[in-house]
Amino acid sequence: MTLGDGVKAAALLFVAALAQVSIFSQVHVFGAVPDVLLVTIVGFALLRGSVAGAVGGFFAGLLVDTATLGTLGLTSLVLTLAGYWIGRYGETTGRDRGHAPFLSVAVVTVLYQFGLLVVHFVLGESAPAGAVVRSLIPAILLNLILTAPIYALVRRLLRPLARDALSAEVQLLG
Amino acid sequence: MLASSVQRSKSTPYPSKARSALIRRAVVVVLVLVALTLVTISFRSPTSGALHSVQGAGSTALRPFQIAATRVAQPFRDAYDYVHGLASVKAENKRLRKQNAALRASALIAAAKLAKYPDYAKLLHLERSSRFPDGYRPINADVISNPGGPFAHTLTIGVGSSSGVRMNSPVVSGDGLVGIVSNVFPDAASVTLLTNPGYYVEARDLTTGVRGGVVPSPAGGGTLVLSGVEKTKVVKKGDELVTNGTHSARFPDLYPYGIPIGRVAAKPGATDTAVFLQVQVQPFANLGSLDAVAVLVPKKSRR
Numbered sequence: 001m002t003l004g005d006g007v008k009a010a011a012l013l014f015v016a017a018l019a020q021v022s023i024f025s026q027v028h029v030f031g032a033v034p035d036v037l038l039v040t041i042v043g044f045a046l047l048r049g050s051v052a053g054a055v056g057g058f059f060a061g062l063l064v065d066t067a068t069l070g071t072l073g074l075t076s077l078v079l080t081l082a083g084y085w086i087g088r089y090g091e092t093t094g095r096d097r098g099h100a101p102f103l104s105v106a107v108v109t110v111l112y113q114f115g116l117l118v119v120h121f122v123l124g125e126s127a128p129a130g131a132v133v134r135s136l137i138p139a140i141l142l143n144l145i146l147t148a149p150i151y152a153l154v155r156r157l158l159r160p161l162a163r164d165a166l167s168a169e170v171q172l173l174g
Numbered sequence: 175m176l177a178s179s180v181q182r183s184k185s186t187p188y189p190s191k192a193r194s195a196l197i198r199r200a201v202v203v204v205l206v207l208v209a210l211t212l213v214t215i216s217f218r219s220p221t222s223g224a225l226h227s228v229q230g231a232g233s234t235a236l237r238p239f240q241i242a243a244t245r246v247a248q249p250f251r252d253a254y255d256y257v258h259g260l261a262s263v264k265a266e267n268k269r270l271r272k273q274n275a276a277l278r279a280s281a282l283i284a285a286a287k288l289a290k291y292p293d294y295a296k297l298l299h300l301e302r303s304s305r306f307p308d309g310y311r312p313i314n315a316d317v318i319s320n321p322g323g324p325f326a327h328t329l330t331i332g333v334g335s336s337s338g339v340r341m342n343s344p345v346v347s348g349d350g351l352v353g354i355v356s357n358v359f360p361d362a363a364s365v366t367l368l369t370n371p372g373y374y375v376e377a378r379d380l381t382t383g384v385r386g387g388v389v390p391s392p393a394g395g396g397t398l399v400l401s402g403v404e405k406t407k408v409v410k411k412g413d414e415l416v417t418n419g420t421h422s423a424r425f426p427d428l429y430p431y432g433i434p435i436g437r438v439a440a441k442p443g444a445t446d447t448a449v450f451l452q453v454q455v456q457p458f459a460n461l462g463s464l465d466a467v468a469v470l471v472p473k474k475s476r477r
Contacts, residue, residue, distance in 0.1 A: 074213050
């Protein structure tokens with residue numbers, strides 16, 4: 001990843017985190033909140049791999065926790081794992097697949113919701129499992145709706161890398 | 175062929191790839207550990223400490239960006255709120271309409287019950303007063319149907335033989351005599367009103383003691399006539415008439431003594447050639463719109 005890419009990615013995630021905290025967190029549709037930041041991280045991780053995804057997720061989560069004055073590191077932890085996992089998927093089986101962003105967003109939305117739930121539960125904070133389960137389907141649908149435009153934007157800003165550059169240790173046959 | 179050896183590609187070592195995997199895993203582990211450390215510190219001292227100060231400073235630094243983002247999004251939020259509000263208002267309107275209809279129905283039922291209340295109250299008052307005839311017990315009944323027109327002089331009540339109603343039982347309202355039971359079914363009965371042609375009840379003027387027979391007025395109009403009063407007797411306008419009751423045990427009257435029938439409506443008169451006075455009587459009971467009546471049945475069954 002070049003320096004220019006890094007700056008672009010930082011700006012993108014910064015804007016996405018701010019938009020999430022300031023705007024989209026107040027949009028409630030059937031109990032669910034559209035997660036622009038998560039979708040952006042998914043797009044970023046798919047295009048730039050697991051390490052970039054994890055780092056991006058970490059700092060974006062840190063930004064969210066700072067802006068919302070929440071427990072610092074909590075969102076970072078979950079988004080780091082999400083970014084890493086999606087990055088790995090992008091480096092391996094999800095590479096060049098048209099449905100990869102949508103599948104990633106759908107799966108990560110579920111894992112992210114339950115991940116946050118588990119972390120909050122472990123910390124002894126309010127963890128309403130029922131509300132999370134009820135809002136899961138609307139959350140997935142909302143994020144899927146956001147996926148196409150956000151992924152297109154991320155792809156426009158960060159051009160896909162060559163296969164070798166994306167992951168050195170994975171070799172695709174055929 | 176099976177025996178022939180297959181040429182396998184020589185496994186290529188990927189020293190740079192292995193290193194890359196190591197770095198990747200190390201980065202993730204470090205990030206997770208840092209995140210966990212931050213969570214721990216933040217959780218342990220949520221209101222004080224260096225991390226808290228850093229977070230506060232970061233939040234302050236981010237505030238202008240947040241405000242800017244909010245302002246940029248404000249028109250879109252307003253539009254969304256407008257559309258959402260519109261949808262909510264429509265849904266609420268629908269719900270309120272439904273609720274309004276239910277409340278109207280409830281109010282109507284309550285009003286209908288309330289409209290019957292005066293009749294029930296009067297009836298109860300009569301039954302508890304000293305005017306209620308001795309030796310009788312009331313069987314209270316709702317009026318199912320009132321007279322259907324000017325030529326109808328019967329009404330239907332919601333009690334019948336299963337409740338103890340029998341033929342020729344007197345029927346009263348809170349105001350006075352209504353009529354007599356003329357047909358009995360298990361759970362309903364017909365009541366012939368005072369105004370029915372051919373109806374007759376022995377009456378007594380409470381003021382003067384004059385006796386006569388109350389019959390429907392030939393002119394109709396829901397009024398009665400006190401017949402058989404000789405011209406020599408005195409009956410005044412406003413005198414109250416009650417049932418005369420039984421005077422001979424051999425010939426028991428259908429009506430017990432003292433049930434209010436009506437009031438003399440006009441000054442009695444008579445032509446020179448007439449033998450009896452013409453006494454017009456206005457019944458106490460409002461026979462056109464009754465809601466509740468009581469059937470009087472003897473406490474001891476007649477032989």
